[in-house]
Amino acid sequence: MQTLEPTTKSPVTPPEFDTTIRRRKTRPVQVGNVTIGGGHPVVVQSMINEDTLDIEGSVAAIRRLHEIGCEIVRVTVPSLAHAKALAEIKEKLNKTYQPVPIVADVHHNGMKIALEVAKHIEKVRINPGLYVFEKPKGDRSEYTQAEFDEIGEKIRETLEPLVISLRDQGKAMRIGVNHGSLAERMLFTYGDTPLGMVESALEFIRICESLDFRNLVVSLKASRTPVMIAAYRLMAKRMDELGMDYPLHLGVTEAGDGEYGRIKSTAGIATLLADGIGDTIRVSLTEAPEKEIPVCYSILQALGLRKTMVEYVACPSCGRTLFNLEEVLAKVRAATSHLVGLDIAVMGCIVNGPGEMADADYGYVGKQPGYISLYRGREEIIKVPEERGVEALIDLIKTDGRWVDP
Numbered sequence: 001m002q003t004l005e006p007t008t009k010s011p012v013t014p015p016e017f018d019t020t021i022r023r024r025k026t027r028p029v030q031v032g033n034v035t036i037g038g039g040h041p042v043v044v045q046s047m048i049n050e051d052t053l054d055i056e057g058s059v060a061a062i063r064r065l066h067e068i069g070c071e072i073v074r075v076t077v078p079s080l081a082h083a084k085a086l087a088e089i090k091e092k093l094n095k096t097y098q099p100v101p102i103v104a105d106v107h108h109n110g111m112k113i114a115l116e117v118a119k120h121i122e123k124v125r126i127n128p129g130l131y132v133f134e135k136p137k138g139d140r141s142e143y144t145q146a147e148f149d150e151i152g153e154k155i156r157e158t159l160e161p162l163v164i165s166l167r168d169q170g171k172a173m174r175i176g177v178n179h180g181s182l183a184e185r186m187l188f189t190y191g192d193t194p195l196g197m198v199e200s201a202l203e204f205i206r207i208c209e210s211l212d213f214r215n216l217v218v219s220l221k222a223s224r225t226p227v228m229i230a231a232y233r234l235m236a237k238r239m240d241e242l243g244m245d246y247p248l249h250l251g252v253t254e255a256g257d258g259e260y261g262r263i264k265s266t267a268g269i270a271t272l273l274a275d276g277i278g279d280t281i282r283v284s285l286t287e288a289p290e291k292e293i294p295v296c297y298s299i300l301q302a303l304g305l306r307k308t309m310v311e312y313v314a315c316p317s318c319g320r321t322l323f324n325l326e327e328v329l330a331k332v333r334a335a336t337s338h339l340v341g342l343d344i345a346v347m348g349c350i351v352n353g354p355g356e357m358a359d360a361d362y363g364y365v366g367k368q369p370g371y372i373s374l375y376r377g378r379e380e381i382i383k384v385p386e387e388r389g390v391e392a393l394i395d396l397i398k399t400d401g402r403w404v405d406p
């Protein structure tokens with residue numbers, strides 16, 4: 001059969017006009033039934049506050065988070081008893097709900113705990129600064145290469161059994177560096193800097209690679225947003241230079257609560273995501289973990305990385321506004337917020353409204369006092385009295401076959 005070559009070339013977007021976020025290419029890392037990296041949608045994580053020894057409470061908390069969209073749930077395992085409790089938690093979840101990918105946080109001198117917990121859950125998070133704990137010497141003025149290497153050797157010995165266990169079970173590890181808990185030898189060698197954070201992660205990655213284990217996710221969190229941004233950017237650059245393609249887990253630690261906690265997290269996470277960096281995120285708030293999930297989804301939706309809700313475009317209102325915009329937006333939202341996938345615009349007037357609806361699927365626009373017009377894309381469909389506006393919008397969406405009952 002003859003194949004015809006296209007005679008016209010499709011237009012190429014110059015880079016300065018390109019509005020697509022080009023995500024950094026990473027390897028897929030499997031965590032239970034969820035994949036991090038490899039071009040998969042950015043994964044949302046959070047962490048329960050329950051003591052893992054409280055089996056019932058932990059099962060309920062994990063389920064609560066999972067039901068509202070948290071795709072991987074983190075728990076802490078400060079002791080061997082906690083690690084063992086996870087076997088029961090997993091079993092209860094499977095019996096009464098469904099399998100949920102769990103990551104367990106192992107900190108101080110956690111080798112035995114990590115080995116135990118690795119049997120029960122999908123991913124272990126270790127903190128390189130604390131995995132082999134060196135007591136800081138207050139009077140130290142230098143770190144010799146011999147001392148540096150000696151501890152490096154101890155880390156290798158301690159990490160090896162965990163790496164082998166995870167590798168042989170096809171499970172994953174997060175190498176979770178924290179700016180606030182860098183090991184003393186990293187601080188002496190590289191300073192309290194993003195470079196120290198990156199080198200700390202690389203040391204652990206190299207040990208894993210030498211044992212042929214590559215189911216790795218890396219994080220470099222800091223409570224100061226610019227530090228965290230610099231560390232992730234440097235890590236991505238170093239990994240590119242070294243031919244490494246591990247997915248990155250983004251987060252700002254101790255972001256606090258309320259509006260500022262959300263903005264601070266967003267400033268760090270969204271800046272990196274817009275650069276194409278990041279495969280999984282956690283927004284850490286000093287609030288109930290359930291409050292973190294909507295923030296994660298809002299960040300991803302705002303950047304066009306995931307669509308989990310209706311995208312509302314609304315003008316800020318001004319002297320031309322023909323109705324109470326806040327009230328009408330709330331009414332439209334209440335009627336349509338379940339129609340995930342749609343873009344709906346609510347604009348105060350026809351002067352600028354239709355032109356600024358940002359290609360929304362539907363527009364609700366002030367036409368003249370007491371009347372609004374409904375648009376499908378850029379086409380004006382019907383003018384109705386304001387009090388019939390929301391009802392007519394629903395009818396229009398129904399006519400188009402895009403309505404589903406809440």
Ligand code: SF4
Pocket residue numbers: 315316317318319320321322347348349350351352353
């Ligand atoms: S769309 Fe109309 S009402 Fe809304 S801000 Fe612009 S000019 Fe004002």
